[in-house]
Amino acid sequence: MNTPLxxxxxxxxxxxxxxxxxxxxxxxxxxxxxxxxxxxxxxxxTMMKLILGVISPSHGKVExxxxxxxxxxxxxxxxxxxxxxxxxxxxxxLTGLEVLTYFAKLKGFxxxxxxxxxxxxxxxHAMKRQVKTYSKGMRQRLGLAQAFIGEPKLLLLDEPTVGLxxxxxxxxxxxxxxxxxxxxxxxxxxxxxxxxxxxxxRAMILSSGKLLAMGTLGELxxxxxxxxxxxxxxxxxxxxxxxxxxxxxxxxxxxxxxxPEDEKLSVLKQLLSLNELDDINVESAxxxxxxxxxxxxxxxxxxxxxxxxxxx
Amino acid sequence: xxxxxxxxxxxxxxxxxxxxxxxxxxxxxxLSIGLTYFGAAASGAVGVTSLSTTVASLAxxxxxxxxxxxxxxxxxxxxxxxxxxxxxxxxxxxxxxxQLLIGKFIGQGSIIALATLLGFGASAVLLxxxxxxxxILWAFSLFIVSAILLGLSFTAISYLISLSVSEKSxxxxxxxITWFLFALAFDLALLALLVGVEEGVSQQGLTQLMMxxxxxxxxxxxxxxxxxSDVNGALSVAIKASLSQTQLFSALLAWVFLPLxxxxxxxxxxxx
Numbered sequence: 001m002n003t004p005l006x007x008x009x010x011x012x013x014x015x016x017x018x019x020x021x022x023x024x025x026x027x028x029x030x031x032x033x034x035x036x037x038x039x040x041x042x043x044x045x046t047m048m049k050l051i052l053g054v055i056s057p058s059h060g061k062v063e064x065x066x067x068x069x070x071x072x073x074x075x076x077x078x079x080x081x082x083x084x085x086x087x088x089x090x091x092x093x094l095t096g097l098e099v100l101t102y103f104a105k106l107k108g109f110x111x112x113x114x115x116x117x118x119x120x121x122x123x124x125h126a127m128k129r130q131v132k133t134y135s136k137g138m139r140q141r142l143g144l145a146q147a148f149i150g151e152p153k154l155l156l157l158d159e160p161t162v163g164l165x166x167x168x169x170x171x172x173x174x175x176x177x178x179x180x181x182x183x184x185x186x187x188x189x190x191x192x193x194x195x196x197x198x199x200x201x202r203a204m205i206l207s208s209g210k211l212l213a214m215g216t217l218g219e220l221x222x223x224x225x226x227x228x229x230x231x232x233x234x235x236x237x238x239x240x241x242x243x244x245x246x247x248x249x250x251x252x253x254x255x256x257x258x259x260p261e262d263e264k265l266s267v268l269k270q271l272l273s274l275n276e277l278d279d280i281n282v283e284s285a286x287x288x289x290x291x292x293x294x295x296x297x298x299x300x301x302x303x304x305x306x307x308x309x310x311x312x
Numbered sequence: 313x314x315x316x317x318x319x320x321x322x323x324x325x326x327x328x329x330x331x332x333x334x335x336x337x338x339x340x341x342x343l344s345i346g347l348t349y350f351g352a353a354a355s356g357a358v359g360v361t362s363l364s365t366t367v368a369s370l371a372x373x374x375x376x377x378x379x380x381x382x383x384x385x386x387x388x389x390x391x392x393x394x395x396x397x398x399x400x401x402x403x404x405x406x407x408x409x410x411q412l413l414i415g416k417f418i419g420q421g422s423i424i425a426l427a428t429l430l431g432f433g434a435s436a437v438l439l440x441x442x443x444x445x446x447x448i449l450w451a452f453s454l455f456i457v458s459a460i461l462l463g464l465s466f467t468a469i470s471y472l473i474s475l476s477v478s479e480k481s482x483x484x485x486x487x488x489i490t491w492f493l494f495a496l497a498f499d500l501a502l503l504a505l506l507v508g509v510e511e512g513v514s515q516q517g518l519t520q521l522m523m524x525x526x527x528x529x530x531x532x533x534x535x536x537x538x539x540x541s542d543v544n545g546a547l548s549v550a551i552k553a554s555l556s557q558t559q560l561f562s563a564l565l566a567w568v569f570l571p572l573x574x575x576x577x578x579x580x581x582x583x584x
Contacts, residue, residue, distance in 0.1 A: 075406055
C-alpha cells in the first residue's frame with residue numbers, strides 16, 4: 001500500500017519548443033480514483049500517454065507499478081493496464097464481438113471473457129452487429145468494455161462519459177466504484193462534469209501543460225477559498241438592516257449572501273434565529289466552481305505576465 | 313509469436329471480409345486464362361499458344377497489376393488505424409511495434425500470396441491439362457513465386473508510405489506515385505539512358521541498375537528463360553548479360569526484407 005501505483009517525479013514532455021507538459025510531480029495509490037481536469041490541450045492526454053508508456057518523458061521520471069512504463073521490463077504490466085482513448089473509432093466493418101475478441105486475445109484472454117465484458121457494459125444485444133451501425137453511446141460502451149479487459153489494476157479513461165445517456169453514466173460510475181473497491185486505481189480524465197465529484201478521491205487541475213492545483217475536493221475548496229452561497233427567503237429587509245449580515249450581501253444577486261466557509265455556521269445560526277425566515281438554501285462551491293476559480297486565476301496571472309513583458 | 317498470429321489472423325480475415333481475396337483472385341484468374349487462350353488472337357488464332365508467349369504476356373501484365381494491388385491493399389494499414397485512434401490503443405497493449413508490423417505483413421501478405429497462387433495457378437493447371445507438358449508447371453511455379461515476392465515487396469513498400477505520412481489521402485497519393493515510378497517511369501528512364509547517352513551503358517551496368525527496381529527483377533526472372541523473340545526493349549539487352557536465377561531471387565527477396573526492416577525502423581521512431 002505504501003509504494004504508489006503510479007508516480008511522476010518532475011516528469012514533463014516537450015515537443016520541440018512546445019512544452020506539452022511541464023515538470024510535474026504526483027502519485028496515485030492503489031484503490032484511488034483521480035480526476036484529471038482541464039480544457040483541450042491542457043496536457044491531460046500527454047500525461048496519460050506518459051503513464052501508458054506510449055511516449056517517453058523528455059525529463060524527469062515516470063514509474064508505474066515500480067517500473068518505467070516505456071521500458072521492456074514493464075511489458076507484462078501492460079496486461080494490468082486498461083485505457084480508453086478519447087476519440088477512438090473501432091474497426092467499423094467488424095462486429096462488436098469481433099472487435100472485443102481481437103483486443104482480448106492481444107491481452108491473452110479469449111472470446112468467453114469478451115462476451116462477459118459486453119454483458120457487463122450492456123451491449124450483448126448488438127454484439128453480432130457491425131460497429132458501423134452502433135450509436136455514439138454504444139461505441140463508448142464498447143470502448144469501456146475494451147478498457148475493462150482482464151480486470152486491470154490501473155485504468156486510464158479519457159472522457160469516459162461522453163455520449164452516454166444518464167442511465168449509462170450512472171452505470172459507468174457504479175462500475176468505477178466497484179473497481180475501486182476491488183483495489184484498482186482509476187484516472188478519470190474529463191472536462192468538469194456534474195456528478196463526477198462523489199466518485200473521485202482527488203482532483204488534479206491542469207491548464208496549458210501546467211499543474212494548477214491538486215488535492216481532495218475539500219482541500220481544493222479551501223485553497224480556492226470560495227464562499228458558500230446562502231439564499232434565505234422571507235426576510236423582508238432584515239438582512240440589509242443587520243450590519244453583520246449585510247456585509248455578505250452581493251450586489252449582483254439580490255438577497256444572496258456569500259459567506260466564507262469558516263463563517264458559514266455562525267451566519268446560518270443567526271439567520272435561523274430570525275422568525276421571518278421561511279426557507280433557506282445553502283450551496284457549497286462545487287467542483288465546477290473550484291475548477292473555474294483556478295482557471296481564471298491562472299489566466300489572469302498569465303495576462304499580468306504578458307502585460308508586464310509587453311511593458312518592459 | 314502469439315501476438316503476431318493474432319494480428320495476422322485479423323488482417324487476413326479483413327482481407328476475406330472486404331472481398332479482397334476473391335476479387336484479386338478473380339482478376340488474376342480471368343486475365344491469365346484469357347491471355348492463355350486469346351494471347352495469340354492478334355496473329356489470327358484462338359487457342360492455347362506457346363508457353364513462352366503466354367508467360368511473357370502474363371509477366372508484362374502482372375508487372376503493372378501486382379504492385380498496384382499490393383499498394384491499394386496496404387497503403388492505409390497504419391495511417392488508417394492512426395486516424396481512427398486504434399493504433400495508439402494497440403500500442404498500449406502488450407504488443408510491440410515490430411510484432412504489430414510483422415503481424416500485419418503476414419496477414420496481408422497471405423492475401424496477396426494466396427490470390428496469386430489461386431489466380432495464376434488456375435491457368436497453369438488449364439495449360440497443363442491442354443498441353444500435358446511438364447515444362448509448363450516449372451515455368452509457372454517460377455512465375456508464381458516471383459509474382460508473390462513482387463507482391464510482398466510492394467506490401468512492404470506501402471507500409472513505408474503508410475508509416476511516413478499522417479493522412480490517409482496523402483498515403484493514397486504517394487502510393488500512386490510510387491506505382492508510377494516503379495512500374496512505368498523507371499523503365500522509360502532506363503530506355504532514355506540507353507538511347508540518349510552516347511557512351512552507352514554497359515550491359516553489366518544496365519542489369520545492375522535494374523536491381524534498383526523490383527518490377528524489373530521480376531521481369532528478368534520470367535523473361536530470362538524465354539526465347540528472345542518474345543522479349544523486346546531494354547530488357548533483351550539486360551537478359552543477355554543475364555544474372556543467375558538464384559541471384560535474381562535473392563535480389564527480389566532483398567526487396568521484400570529491406571523495406572520491411574526500414575518500415576520497422578521508421579515505426580519505432582514514429583511519434584504518436
